[in-house]
Every structure is written in structure tokens, then in C-alpha cells.
Amino acid sequence: MSDPPGIIEELQGRFGAETVLVQTTRDAVPTVWIGADRVGEILRHLKQEISRPYGMLYDLTAIDERTRQNRPGQPDSDFTVVYQLLSFDRNEYVRIKVALRGDSPSIRTITDLWPSADWYECELWDMFGITVQGHPHLRRILMPPWWKGHPLRKDHPARATDMTPFTMPQEQYIDYEEQLEFRPADWGLQEHVDNADLMFLNFGPQHPSTHGVLRLVVQLDGEQIAHVVPDIGYHHRGAEKMGERQSWHTYIPYTDRVDYLGGVVNNLAYLLPVEKLAGIEVPDRAKVIRVMLCELYRIYSHLVFYGTFAQDLGALSPVFYMFTDRERLLEIIEAVCGARMHPNWFRIGGVAQDLPEGWDRLVKDFLQYMPARLREYDGLVMKNRLFQARTKGIGVSTIEEAIEWGVTGPNLRACGLEWDFRKKMPYSGYDQFEFDIPTGQHGDCYDRAAVRVEEMRQSLRIIQQCVDHMPPGPYKSPHPLTTPPLKERTMYDIETLIDHFLNVSWGPPIPPGEAFFGIEATKGNNGYYVISDGNTMSYRTRIRTPSFPHIQTVPRLARGLMISDLIAILGSLDFVMGDVDR
Amino acid sequence: MHSVGISLLIVFVVLACILGVASGLIWLERRLLALWQDRYGPNRVGPFGLLQVLADIIKILMKEDWIPPFADKPVFVIAPAITVITTLLSFSVIVFAPGITVVDLGIGVLLFLAMSSLGVYSLVLAGWSSDNKYSLLGGLRAAAQMLSYELFVGLSLMGVVMLAGSFRIADIVEAQRGLWFCGPQFVGFVIFFIAGLAETHRLPLDLPEADNELVAGYHSEYSGMKFGLFFLGEYIGITLISAMIATFFFGGWLGPVLPGLLWFIIKTFFFICLFIALRAALPRPRYDQLMSVSWKWILPLALLNLLVTGAILVSRTT
Known part of the structure; x- marks a missing residue:
């Protein structure tokens, strides 16, 4: 690790070196250990008292440390709670770790400091069984209410075959059904409100406009919304748990399915910290290929957004035009990756294959074709008076509120903050590209759409630069942990052959350590926090996704509207x- | 005896034609939308997919006649019939060509207005009897939207009635021999068109259904042929409003060279296509926006139109 960053010295100066223990990590994110009793105080200091404060609760998670072998110099801990904060003034993260002991640990809530901690703390309880004292409404958030055990604990089985065979006797069925019955108090809602005649409306999980299995319980006064309570977890597939079961290499396809419209962008978010742990430097050609594919997928994702958003507002046609364009995009993606939605195409140390012959013609055709289409959609959607009447001034959020609630990506830029992680914390060579960061002014639905539309144009610019300046060279790093390694290296001598055999059959053993990287994914900041215990599998894979905090802001944005x-x-x-x- | 026979013949031919046209419209709409949205639409069953409608009708008739146990059964059953009956009754006063009409009523316009007012009951009762919150919201929206736009249907037609000096539809068409009323009554035409859109609750003014918001609105709980009746009612409604626009503002059967009946069909068909084009082109306004536009803009405009038309007529006669 290089010279110690300022925030650690600030904290040690304020609270004393014995309170604030420093840990060095591979990702160079300032990491400190503090006592459980000082959490509220120190986080408040970081958020409100220091100059250039840490405004965003970027992530809150935990690690079950009980079976971990390699953690030299770290305090004794059974469960470690990890707070990760982001400062926009410093352009820097800080990671605060808290050691907890025993089998049923507990910690104080920080919801009074960050209201967005609500769901994260529920997840702590749900996944790790860490009780959060003082939390307003601690509940299972991803698992069903009757679930036994806490899935991300090491003693919880990862496969159904590790559990006793599944049975559902009649009485259990009835019990489960009863637990699913709607009781307003369970949702923090009042059944009767004075001077108002309110109605509960169950919205989803099967509803045309929830874009997936999202359930909202809405309390209505006529058609006006008094309260909304989102219910998530219907799409939970244990992606983090699977990270502890799959080898570093075979986990890549699982990442595709996290943000299933993001394709390779997920691969990149996962691989950057893994490569950091392994110490792999990716060759230039692979970097540019990665950037090009990511930007293609960004357009792809934004097109789906654009079309379905227009359709949500009742415009029937745009979605058909945009899916036609998306099909053109998928032709390129198919030619390159052989797959469409779930490409699984990036590899540790590079990409799966070199670009196919004639790829540049395909991409150039698309670059020719797309701008005219975008102009047409401006007239069809963005400039449509009805569309504007439905979106302008609706769901308004200020920059401060957005930061407070952990909002990133286009939704944050729509509020007017020019913040793009591709520019601010460049990765994979994004600093070599020329592009603008579109922003909005009002933070309303219209601006959120406008920012994305402009981002598609900027992505086209980046892709154009990729085509013009695609560097020659290998598409994979010669590093021994590159999986699978370049073929010629496997045939060099017996050592490389053994390397290849082991890395492919068992998976590459990644050196112990911790690394995190957050990238500008299609929906916002997507970050993987991976911990290796020196094994062929990850010890802990934390996926910080942008959509999680975004959904949490829905009640705030929708209150009082129709x-x-x-x-x-x-x-x-x-x-x-x-x-x-x- | 002879005239009764002819009248009966006309009744059955009109009924058969309208039902045929309405189901044909389903095919037409799907094909037209597909054409405008760069896709194929139904093109597998029969030539150009024409028999798709037949296949759909067979399917919808074969479906289980399901009534939710929590629904108010008699009302639930009656509701879809109302929309079909009222729209079909309105057709009785339409003059397709000189002499081709079911009844030549002196108060033809009023019957049309009365029937379209009754049509609201279908949606409201369906929404209410389903005992489903989405249906209820749809029914409420239908009541508010259709009652307020009902007003403008009447008001926008009064200018036409003043110019023609009669409620009889044949007289109104005859009065357009020199100049179609879409000229002097352009404001009335635009208002009638918008109100007609709201009356038939078609996108962009399909708020009672609004599938993105209310799943299927007032008919969420309906299936099988009862749903089919709502569907049919909607398409008969489009045909009716298009026929009325042709009659009141575009000279009905009047036109050069071609026979009157053909002119009437061409004009009606044109407006049907316009309805479908609007559906392909526009998003949906919000419920309160729709209401505020209706009361703050369309109502004063309709009244002003009436006033100006009246003033001009009075100044001409004196």
C-alpha cells in the first residue's frame, strides 16, 4: 500500500490511534476497525463534522469471519460489520469495520444518521442474523418470513442437496399462507387514519409496470398515494452465497444475471477487484474491447429503459422501434460473444476470445444507423407534450436527498451532480476516452430519461473511439492466474501445462486479501467487494448494486402523487x- | 307489409354489417399497428391472417364462463351487455345513404346522445360489481371521464344542429350539400373528436383501462365471452363515433361520382384508421390532467363555439 491517505490520520488524530485500527487492503480503500460502541459517534463525525464529509452510505454489509484463515493483524471477530462511505468532495471511499463476537451478535442502528441504512440493516439481520438495536422495523427483507437460519452464515448450506429433503405438510402450508396474510402493522402502516378514507392496494409482484417481481403495498386516498411500501426479495437467488461456492472463474456467468440487462458490465465489476487481488495487469487491447462491449451494453440497457418507460406512460410504439434497434445491437454482441443477454465473456485477465473478423464493419454500421434513430425518438417521445406533462416535475429529488439515499448513476446525474465513475475513478482505460457527462437540473422523471438518452449518444462516441483506436496485441494477460490462460502458454513447458490444468479444473487460487471496485454500470454504481482466503473460491463476495438503494427511495419520491x-x-x-x- | 319487410331486411343487414365490421376491426387494428410499429401482426391464419378473428372468436366462446365468487353476480353479467346494446341502438338512427336507415327519427341526434350516456353504466357497473380494487379504480375513472366528456359530445353537436335547424340526421346531412360542417364547425369537430375518443375510452384516453396502471381497469375480472362483449362494444363504439363524425361534419353520404353508401363507408373508414393511428402515436395523460383540460379548456371553448355560431345565425336572419 502507498502513502497513508488523509482520512485515517484525521480519524486517528480525533479519536486516538488505539480506537481507530488501520488495515491495509489490496484496493487501497482506507480501512479502519472501530469498536461497536463508537460506531454512531465516528460515523456522525465522518458525515457531519469533518471538512469534505462522507455524505453517502455507499454500502453496509457483514462478513462471517468464523472459518477464515488469513486475516493477519485484524482484531478478533466472529462477524464483521462493514460500513462503506463515499465522499463526493474527496472522491474517496472509506471503509469502517466493526468486530462482533458470539453467535447472536448485535449492533446499534445508524438509521438516525442515514435513513437509507434501513434496508441494509434488515439485510444484516436477514442474511447474517445480526440484531440491529433501535432499528425502526427489523424484518426479513430478502428471504421469506418463515425462513430458518441466516443464509450468508458459513454454517448455512449453499445447496439444496446439503439440506434435508424438502417437504410441505398441510399444516405447514397453512402456516406459511397465514404468515403471508396482509396485516398493515407488519408493513409499518396504519389501518385507520383519522379524517381520511384510505384504501390498501396490492401492487405486484405480478403487475405490468413493476418491471419484474417487485411488490408495492400502496395506501391510497382516492387515487392519491398516502404511503408506499416496497416488498423485495421475490427475485433473490443467493448470488452472494454462490460466490462462496463457485470458483473465481466459474462465478463469472452468475454475475451476468445480477443486472440482467447489463451483460458484460457485471463481468467487469466483478473482475476488476479479482484482478486487483491477483495482481493482474490487463493488456490494452483487452481493456479497449471491454470498454467497447460495456458501452454497447449501456446503450442496450438504456434502449430497454427508454422503450419501456414510454410504454409505462401509455405510448405503444416506441418500445417496438427500440427493440428493433436493440436487435441490431445484439447482432454485434452475438457476433462477438456468441450470446445475447448473458454473454459471460470477460475472463480473469482479459476477455474470452479475440474480436471476430469483420467486427469493425458491424460496429461501424451500427454507429451509422443509430444517431438518426435517436433523433427520431426525440420527436416521438422526449418532445411529446403528453410525455412531458406526465414526467416533468414528477418524482423530484435534490442532489442532497439523492446522496443521502445512496442514489448513483443517471438518477444522481439527473439531479444535477456531474458525477460519473468512469471519469472520477477511471478504470479499464476510460480516462483515455473523450466523452461528456450529461446532467439534468430538476431531478424529475423527465430529466432521468433525458440523461439516459444523452448517455446513449456519449456511448456511441466512446464506441467510435474504440473502433478508431483499437490497439493490437494479446486479448489476455500473460499472468499465470489468467483463466483460462492463452493457449500458447499452456504448451510452453510442463509448469505452464500444470498451471493450465489446475486453473481450469480447480480454478485459480487467488492470493488472500480484500479488494473492492465500484464501476459506473448501466443503472448506477455497481461494486463487488471480494475477500479471498487464498482459496480457489471467494471467501465472501459482496455485490453492491445500484438498484437496491434506488428502490428504497420510491416511497419518498411517490408520496402525495397519483x-x-x-x-x-x-x-x-x-x-x-x-x-x-x- | 312490403315496407315492414324492407325495414326488417335493413335491420338485419345493418346488424350483420356492424358486427362484421367490428370484428374485422380487430384484425385491421392489429395489422395497422403492426405496420406502423415495424412488425408483422397476425398473418398466419388464412389469407393475410384474416381468419385470425374467427379463431379468436372460437377461442373466446370456448373459454370457461368464469364469474369470481366475490362478484355481484347479476350486475356482473349485465354490465358487458349494456355497452353492446347501447352502441348498437345508436346505429338505428344513422343514415347510411338516402333511404338506408333503420328508423328516420326526428330526434336522431338526441337518441344518439342518450344512448352514449347510458353506455357509461356498463363500465361503472362492471368496475363496481367485480369487487376488485383495480376494477373499482377503473370504474371510478370511467364515471368521471365519461360523464364530463359526455357533456362536450352534446355541446359540440349543438352548433351542427343550429346550422341544420333539425335534430333529424338526414336533414343534417342534406344541410351540408353546399359546405361540409367541418368548415364552419371546425371547433365543434375537434371537440367532438376528442370527446369521442374519451367516450370510446381508446388510447390515449383509455384511462378506465390503463393497463400499465390498473392492469385492465374495469374489466380486470372478466374473461371469456363477457370480456369479448366489452371488446366488441369498444369496436362498435369506434365505428359509431367514426360514422357520426362522417355524418355530422363530413357530409355523410354526400360526394361526387361514387354512390352515396360508398362515400359514407370511405369517410367512416378514414376516421376509424385515424383512431388507430392515434393509439399508435400518443402516450396517455394523467387522470387529473384529463379532467382539468376538459373543464378548463374544452368546456369554455364549446360554449364559445355555441355562442359565436348562434350570434352569426341571428345576425344572418335579421
């Missing part, structure tokens, strides 16, 4: 339920 506005807000936030529930 049902139709709720639809507009849901559409404009551009979430994917796979990304929310993981």
Missing part, C-alpha cells in the same frame, strides 16, 4: 429486480 405518477417514477428509476435482490 398512481399514474408512481408508474412514471418506477419506470424512470430504471431498476432491474435481479439487481435489487441479487
Whole structure:
């Protein structure tokens, strides 16, 4: 690790070196250990008292440390709670770790400091069984209410075959059904309100406009929304748990399915920290190929957003035009990756294959074709008076509110903050590209759409630069942990052959350590926090997704508006339920 | 005896034609939308997919006649019939060509207005009897939207009635021999068109259904032929409003060279296609926006139109 960053010294100066223990990590994110009793105080200091404060609760998660072998210099801990904060003034993260002991640990809530901690703390309880004291409404958030055990604990089985065979006797069935019955108090809602005649409306999980299996319980006064409570978890597939079961290499296809409209962008978010742990430097050609594919998928994802958003507002046709364009895009993606939605195409140390012959012609054709289409859609959608009447001034969020609630990506830029992780914390060579960061002014539904539309144009610019300046050279790193390695290296001598054999059959053993990287994914900041215990599998894979906090802001944005506005807000936030529930 | 026979013949021919046209419209709409949206639409069953409608009708008739146990059964059953009956009754006063009409009523316009007002009951009762919250919201929206736009249907037609000096539809068409009323009554035409869109609750003014918001609105709980009746009622409604626009503002059967009946069909068909084009082109406004436009803009405009038309007529006669 290089010279110690300023924030650690600031904290040690303020609270003393014995309170704030420093840990060095591979990702160079300032990481400190503090006592459980000081959490509220130190986080408040970081958020409110220091200069250039840490405004965003970027992530909150935990690690079950009980079976971990390699954690030299770290305090004794059974469960470690990890707070990760982001400062926009410093352009820097800070990671605060808290060691908890025992089998049923507990910690104080920080919801009084960050209201967005609500869901994260529920997840702590749900996944790790860490009790959060003082939390307003601690509940299972991803698992069903009757679930036994806490899935991300090491003693919880990862496969159904590790559990006793599944049975559902009649009485259990009835019990489950009863637990699913709607009781307003369970949702923090009042059944009767004075001077108002309110109605509960169950919205989803099967509803045309929830874009996946999202359920909202809406309390209505006529058609006006008094309260909305989102219910997530219907799309939970245990992606984080699977990270602890799959080898580093075979986990890549699972990442595709997290934000299932993001394709290779997920691969990149996962591979950057893994490569950091392994110490792999990716060759230039692979970097540019990665950037090009990511931008193609960004357009792909935004097109789906654009079309379905227009459709949510009742415009029938745009979605058909945009899916036609998406099909053109998929032709390129198919030619390159051989797959469409789930490409599984990036590899540790590079990409799966070199670009196919004639790829540049395909991409150039698309670059020729797309701008005219985007101009047409401006007239069809963005400039349409009815569309504007439905979206302008609806679901307004200020920059401060957005940061407070962990909003990133286009939704944050729509509020007016020019913040793009491709520019601010460049990765994979994004600093070599010329592009602008579109922003909005009002933070309403219209701006959220406008920002995405402009981003598609910027992505086209980036792709153009990729085509013009595609560097020659290998598409994979010569590093021994590159999986699978370049073929010629496997045939060099017996050592490389053994390397290849082991890395492919068992998976590459990644050196112990912790690394995190957050990238500008299609929906916002997607970050993987991976911990290796020196094994062929990850010890802990934390996926910080953008859609999770975005869904959490829905009640705030929708309060007092109409049902139709709720639809507009849901559409404009551009979430994917796979990304929310993981 | 002879005239009764002819009248009966006309009744059955009109009924058969309208039902045929309405189901044909389903095919037409799907094909036209597909054409405008760069896709194929139904093109597998029969030539150009024409028999798709037949296949759909067979399917919908074969479906289980399901009534939800929580529904108010008699009302639930009656509701879809109302929309079909009222729209079909309205056709009785339409003059397709000189002499080709079911009844030549002196108050033809009023019957049309009365029937379209009654049509609202279908939606409201369907929404209410389903005992489903989405249906209820759809029914409420239908009540508010259709009652307010009902007003403008009447008001926008009064200018035409003043110019023609009669409620009889044949007289109104004859009065357009020199100049179609879409000229002097352009404002009335635009208002009638918008109100007609709201009356038939078609996109962009399909708020009672609004599938993106209310799943299927007032008919969420309907299936089988009862749903089919709502569907049919909607398409008969489009045909009716298009026929009325042709009659009141575009000279009905009047036109050079071609026979009157053909002119009437061409004009009606044109407006049907316009209805479908609007559906392909526009998003849906919000419920309160729709209401505020209707009361703050369309109502004063309709009244002003009436006033100006009246003033001009009075100044001409004096």
C-alpha cells in the first residue's frame, strides 16, 4: 500500500490511534476497525463534522469471519460489520469495520444518521442474523418470513442437496399462507387514519409496470398515494452465497444475471477487484474491447429503459422501434460473444476470445444507423407534450436527498451532480476516452430519461473511439492466474501445462486479501467487494448494486402523487429486480 | 307489409354489417399497428391472417364462463351487455345513404346522445360489481371521464344542429350539400373528436383501462365471452363515433361520382384508421390532467363555439 491517505490520520488524530485500527487492503480503500460502541459517534463525525464529509452510505454489509484463515493483524471477530462511505468532495471511499463476537451478535442502528441504512440493516439481520438495536422495523427483507437460519452464515448450506429433503405438510402450508396474510402493522402502516378514507392496494409482484417481481403495498386516498411500501426479495437467488461456492472463474456467468440487462458490465465489476487481488495487469487491447462491449451494453440497457418507460406512460410504439434497434445491437454482441443477454465473456485477465473478423464493419454500421434513430425518438417521445406533462416535475429529488439515499448513476446525474465513475475513478482505460457527462437540473422523471438518452449518444462516441483506436496485441494477460490462460502458454513447458490444468479444473487460487471496485454500470454504481482466503473460491463476495438503494427511495419520491405518477417514477428509476435482490 | 319487410331486411343487414365490421376491426387494428410499429401482426391464419378473428372468436366462446365468487353476480353479467346494446341502438338512427336507415327519427341526434350516456353504466357497473380494487379504480375513472366528456359530445353537436335547424340526421346531412360542417364547425369537430375518443375510452384516453396502471381497469375480472362483449362494444363504439363524425361534419353520404353508401363507408373508414393511428402515436395523460383540460379548456371553448355560431345565425336572419 502507498502513502497513508488523509482520512485515517484525521480519524486517528480525533479519536486516538488505539480506537481507530488501520488495515491495509489490496484496493487501497482506507480501512479502519472501530469498536461497536463508537460506531454512531465516528460515523456522525465522518458525515457531519469533518471538512469534505462522507455524505453517502455507499454500502453496509457483514462478513462471517468464523472459518477464515488469513486475516493477519485484524482484531478478533466472529462477524464483521462493514460500513462503506463515499465522499463526493474527496472522491474517496472509506471503509469502517466493526468486530462482533458470539453467535447472536448485535449492533446499534445508524438509521438516525442515514435513513437509507434501513434496508441494509434488515439485510444484516436477514442474511447474517445480526440484531440491529433501535432499528425502526427489523424484518426479513430478502428471504421469506418463515425462513430458518441466516443464509450468508458459513454454517448455512449453499445447496439444496446439503439440506434435508424438502417437504410441505398441510399444516405447514397453512402456516406459511397465514404468515403471508396482509396485516398493515407488519408493513409499518396504519389501518385507520383519522379524517381520511384510505384504501390498501396490492401492487405486484405480478403487475405490468413493476418491471419484474417487485411488490408495492400502496395506501391510497382516492387515487392519491398516502404511503408506499416496497416488498423485495421475490427475485433473490443467493448470488452472494454462490460466490462462496463457485470458483473465481466459474462465478463469472452468475454475475451476468445480477443486472440482467447489463451483460458484460457485471463481468467487469466483478473482475476488476479479482484482478486487483491477483495482481493482474490487463493488456490494452483487452481493456479497449471491454470498454467497447460495456458501452454497447449501456446503450442496450438504456434502449430497454427508454422503450419501456414510454410504454409505462401509455405510448405503444416506441418500445417496438427500440427493440428493433436493440436487435441490431445484439447482432454485434452475438457476433462477438456468441450470446445475447448473458454473454459471460470477460475472463480473469482479459476477455474470452479475440474480436471476430469483420467486427469493425458491424460496429461501424451500427454507429451509422443509430444517431438518426435517436433523433427520431426525440420527436416521438422526449418532445411529446403528453410525455412531458406526465414526467416533468414528477418524482423530484435534490442532489442532497439523492446522496443521502445512496442514489448513483443517471438518477444522481439527473439531479444535477456531474458525477460519473468512469471519469472520477477511471478504470479499464476510460480516462483515455473523450466523452461528456450529461446532467439534468430538476431531478424529475423527465430529466432521468433525458440523461439516459444523452448517455446513449456519449456511448456511441466512446464506441467510435474504440473502433478508431483499437490497439493490437494479446486479448489476455500473460499472468499465470489468467483463466483460462492463452493457449500458447499452456504448451510452453510442463509448469505452464500444470498451471493450465489446475486453473481450469480447480480454478485459480487467488492470493488472500480484500479488494473492492465500484464501476459506473448501466443503472448506477455497481461494486463487488471480494475477500479471498487464498482459496480457489471467494471467501465472501459482496455485490453492491445500484438498484437496491434506488428502490428504497420510491416511497419518498411517490408520496402525495397519483398512481399514474408512481408508474412514471418506477419506470424512470430504471431498476432491474435481479439487481435489487441479487 | 312490403315496407315492414324492407325495414326488417335493413335491420338485419345493418346488424350483420356492424358486427362484421367490428370484428374485422380487430384484425385491421392489429395489422395497422403492426405496420406502423415495424412488425408483422397476425398473418398466419388464412389469407393475410384474416381468419385470425374467427379463431379468436372460437377461442373466446370456448373459454370457461368464469364469474369470481366475490362478484355481484347479476350486475356482473349485465354490465358487458349494456355497452353492446347501447352502441348498437345508436346505429338505428344513422343514415347510411338516402333511404338506408333503420328508423328516420326526428330526434336522431338526441337518441344518439342518450344512448352514449347510458353506455357509461356498463363500465361503472362492471368496475363496481367485480369487487376488485383495480376494477373499482377503473370504474371510478370511467364515471368521471365519461360523464364530463359526455357533456362536450352534446355541446359540440349543438352548433351542427343550429346550422341544420333539425335534430333529424338526414336533414343534417342534406344541410351540408353546399359546405361540409367541418368548415364552419371546425371547433365543434375537434371537440367532438376528442370527446369521442374519451367516450370510446381508446388510447390515449383509455384511462378506465390503463393497463400499465390498473392492469385492465374495469374489466380486470372478466374473461371469456363477457370480456369479448366489452371488446366488441369498444369496436362498435369506434365505428359509431367514426360514422357520426362522417355524418355530422363530413357530409355523410354526400360526394361526387361514387354512390352515396360508398362515400359514407370511405369517410367512416378514414376516421376509424385515424383512431388507430392515434393509439399508435400518443402516450396517455394523467387522470387529473384529463379532467382539468376538459373543464378548463374544452368546456369554455364549446360554449364559445355555441355562442359565436348562434350570434352569426341571428345576425344572418335579421
